[in-house]
Amino acid sequence: xxxxxxxDEQRAWRAYLAANxxxxxxxxxxxxxxxLSGSDYEVLVNxxxxxxxxxxxxxxxxxxxxxxxxxSHQITRMERAGLVRRESCPGDRxxxxxxxxxxxxxxxxxxxxxxxxxxxAFFIDRLDEEQIKVLTEVFAPMAEDLRQxxxxxxxxx
Numbered sequence: 001x002x003x004x005x006x007x008d009e010q011r012a013w014r015a016y017l018a019a020n021x022x023x024x025x026x027x028x029x030x031x032x033x034x035x036l037s038g039s040d041y042e043v044l045v046n047x048x049x050x051x052x053x054x055x056x057x058x059x060x061x062x063x064x065x066x067x068x069x070x071x072s073h074q075i076t077r078m079e080r081a082g083l084v085r086r087e088s089c090p091g092d093r094x095x096x097x098x099x100x101x102x103x104x105x106x107x108x109x110x111x112x113x114x115x116x117x118x119x120x121a122f123f124i125d126r127l128d129e130e131q132i133k134v135l136t137e138v139f140a141p142m143a144e145d146l147r148q149x150x151x152x153x154x155x156x157x
Contacts, residue, residue: 023122029120034111039066039074041115044083044100044108053100056089060098065150083107 005013024038031041046063047053055063061071075098078084083104089095100108124132 017088026122027118030114034114036111041111043078044104048102048108054097057096057098067108089103
């Protein structure tokens with residue numbers, strides 16, 4: 001039997017969806033002003049925070065929630081732009097690393113301040129400390145639970 005949403009639940013769900021969509025549109029516009037897509041930015045952030053600015057492709061796919069084939073196309077585009085390069089993985093003929101180039105590092109250093117200003121303007125500065133705490137308490141465990149349902153490198157849930 002379907003458990004339909006109450007009026008309050010429906011309002012909360014739709015408000016969340018609308019705010020999330022509009023926030024993502026605004027962030028994407030900001031990335032485009034920096035000559036990047038949202039996916040470019042996400043890959044650059046993940047690589048910039050990784051040890052030696054490199055991740056195995058399967059780790060990058062997991063962290064960005066991109067399917068392997070989509071990530072491969074993404075990395076190919078970013079290689080053409082000189083932002084990243086692929087390196088083979090010693091001891092694993094099929095394995096590859098995505099590595100942030102110097103140009104990619106300079107790009108993320110240039111783009112990150114603009115991104116943070118947008119996150120502040122459109123999200124953080126609209127909330128008080130308690131609201132930020134509540135959102136973290138709600139969404140951090142939800143994100144972790146949902147991440148556990150994402151397939152791993154070996155295809156298992």
